[in-house]
Amino acid sequence: MSEFMLFPVLAGEITPIVIGFLLGILFGTQLAGAISRRTVILVLAMSVVAAFLFEAPIFTWSLAGGYITEGLSFAAPFISATVGLLVGKAAKGGK
């Protein structure tokens, strides 16, 4: 299962990403105060770095799941959770 794949073989690679995004929206709606554009960029950049450090979940084999190649993968649920937080904040309104 080490060959390059764009889409997941099984849903288990995508479901955590969806759950992370939805929970991110849930907690994003609880964020108060203002979030500047610079903060948004910083958070997204840091989340990509963190996702690289945490790596994709074990037995994830596709690009959609965050796996690129052996030793290079991203924890996609982390990024989706961060995006969800920002979406939730935006959905709630405010600055």
Next chain:
Amino acid sequence: METSELKGAKGIVAVIALFIIFVGVMTSFMQLNGNVARGISPEYNSLAFRQAPNNLASWVYDFRGFDTLIETGVIYVGAVVSVLAIGRGIVKVNGVREEDPVPQTSLDFKTESIPVILKYFGLPAIMLVVSYGLLVVTGASTSGGGGFQCGVIVSSAYLLGMVFYGKKNPLNLGKKFLIGLGSVGWATYALCGLPGYLTTNYWQYNVGTDIWSAYPGFPGAVPEMLRQIFGDPFRLALTLQEGTFNSTAGLVPIINLGEAFNVIGAIGLIFLVFVYGWSDSEEGKKA
């Protein structure tokens, strides 16, 4: 403790206790000699390929069931005690509306006074910690993550916001939200047992994975539709030495979500009461 304090009766008790512990441990080691009772683990190991990558989480759920839920209940008891002892909301409902439940002096930091690094990096740090908590709960079936850890991490982000910003906590988890979250968590955890009970007579049987039905004499049978509903969303291709197996954690990730909600609700309420106090006059916001 100073060694001089162990003179007299205390010293005698200490020596006897140490002697008993020493003899007990040494006797245990001498009796080991390869006679470790493996219990149910051989059966679980033989079924490992049919379960999630994080076998341990699956077996813990299969073997201990409601244990984790009741552990969370203990935290809720702590939250109730905190409300009674510190929040004063239940004990003195009328008084709370007229006076500040807890004086906000020591933790009510002004953002101008905190260091620049905290001022500008506090919010990103809180958001990233929340994301990390969500990563941990989504990885419950594939890594060492789980619901309890997620709850503690997200609660830590909440506490971080309190320490950094005081009343102006950007992660504004209100009383109503936390209670709702905890309630949903309890309900999710408890109701996940229903499908298993209806189909196999075993409460909390993991219908998504359904590994025990292969054994002769197992009561009931899980319909294929239930297996797909609870199993397929978390199915992964486990590539092992023995081959590739399409295994699923079944109900375990959902249970962990419920557990995460539980713990966030419980610990968040404790933090809320300890720092902000409890007020029945406000709905969903900090007192």
